[in-house]
Amino acid sequence: MRDKLLEVREKALKNLSDVSDLNQLDDIRIRLLGKKGELTSLMKGMGKLSKEERPAMGQLANEVRTAIEKEMEKSKTRLEQQALAYKLKKEKIDVTMPGKASRIGHRHPMNIVIEDIKNIFIGMGYEIAEGPEVEDAYYNFTALNIPPGHTARDEQDTFYVDGEGDLLLRTQTSPIQVRVMENKKPPIRIIAPGRVYRSDEVDATHSPIFHQLEGLVIDKGITMGDLKGALEVFAKQLFGEDTKVRFRPHHFPFTEPSAEMDATCFGCGGKGCRICKDSGWIEMLGCGMVHPKVLEMSGIDSSVYSGFAFGMGLERVAMQRYGINDLRLLFENDAKFLKQF
Ligand code: DAH
Numbered sequence: 001m002r003d004k005l006l007e008v009r010e011k012a013l014k015n016l017s018d019v020s021d022l023n024q025l026d027d028i029r030i031r032l033l034g035k036k037g038e039l040t041s042l043m044k045g046m047g048k049l050s051k052e053e054r055p056a057m058g059q060l061a062n063e064v065r066t067a068i069e070k071e072m073e074k075s076k077t078r079l080e081q082q083a084l085a086y087k088l089k090k091e092k093i094d095v096t097m098p099g100k101a102s103r104i105g106h107r108h109p110m111n112i113v114i115e116d117i118k119n120i121f122i123g124m125g126y127e128i129a130e131g132p133e134v135e136d137a138y139y140n141f142t143a144l145n146i147p148p149g150h151t152a153r154d155e156q157d158t159f160y161v162d163g164e165g166d167l168l169l170r171t172q173t174s175p176i177q178v179r180v181m182e183n184k185k186p187p188i189r190i191i192a193p194g195r196v197y198r199s200d201e202v203d204a205t206h207s208p209i210f211h212q213l214e215g216l217v218i219d220k221g222i223t224m225g226d227l228k229g230a231l232e233v234f235a236k237q238l239f240g241e242d243t244k245v246r247f248r249p250h251h252f253p254f255t256e257p258s259a260e261m262d263a264t265c266f267g268c269g270g271k272g273c274r275i276c277k278d279s280g281w282i283e284m285l286g287c288g289m290v291h292p293k294v295l296e297m298s299g300i301d302s303s304v305y306s307g308f309a310f311g312m313g314l315e316r317v318a319m320q321r322y323g324i325n326d327l328r329l330l331f332e333n334d335a336k337f338l339k340q341f
Helices: 002-018 022-033 038-048 053-090 109-123 151-155 175-183 224-239 292-297 314-322
Strands: 134-136 167-169 188-197 209-219 245-250 255-264 281-290 306-313
Touching: 002 022, 002 038, 002 053, 022 038, 022 053, 038 053, 109 188, 109 209, 109 224, 109 314, 175 188, 175 209, 175 292, 209 224, 209 314, 224 245, 224 255, 224 281, 224 306, 245 281, 255 306, 281 292, 281 314, 306 314
Parallel strands: none
Antiparallel strands: 134 167, 188 209, 209 306, 245 255, 255 281, 281 306
């Protein structure tokens, strides 16, 4: 019995040190310690021993069992660690492998132009103002010296929202001037970019939705010289230091005197090219000294304060800058087109 126990122990320890996977380990456990296992059977045979022999053999059998169990535990830990190390090695991520690039969106050409222009004016100390796109006829027309029945109302093919002609989609950003003057004491120095609407048929140069940017400066002693200075600096910053500007007399109901400003073409520097249709000049904006009536209607004393205003279409700036020949491209959101900017 004793020899048998020792033999079982020796064999078991040898097998366990050789074992190379967890399944084998389990087989060994069943073969030795299972219901019909070698050690289990030996222990069952204990009853056949004499009373004298039994305690010593019992003790030895227990020792053998403990030794085997301990060794099994050790092997199990060793195998588990091996398995983990293998798994870690196999599942290693190659961080140098090129990844799948996700598509990143970017700014729309109109937004690029609006941001650039905003930054130029912010640099000159202007603040950004906003107004509603659904506007009161009073702000869009009346307060800008375009009373009901004035022909200038008919020039702007307006989308009315109500049947009375009181509420409309703003046809220009100029109503924001009025809203600012009503709410803020001079000095005022603002620009107001925004979407405007006119009932136009869609073609290469017309859209019922487009963008304008309005500017307004009110303070004591503001003159046409200030207007010219500010807008010349703006044109140079937008198109380059060599840019020259010229002012042509014009008419707007809300300014007096009024003018339109042209800049030398940034494409040819004034020699004439496709961008400027060979004239050397590009039309940039409308401007003028704010009409005293407009100041008074908005609660500003025209004997104390004066100011200038200007307004420009932003699509034209984008089209000229990027050589876009069809306005519709700016609104269709075709990714193939937009990717270029
Ligand atoms: N609101 C004018 C338009 O839509 C543009 C304009 C011209 C705005 C002269 C002004 C200005 O503030 O002074 O045609």
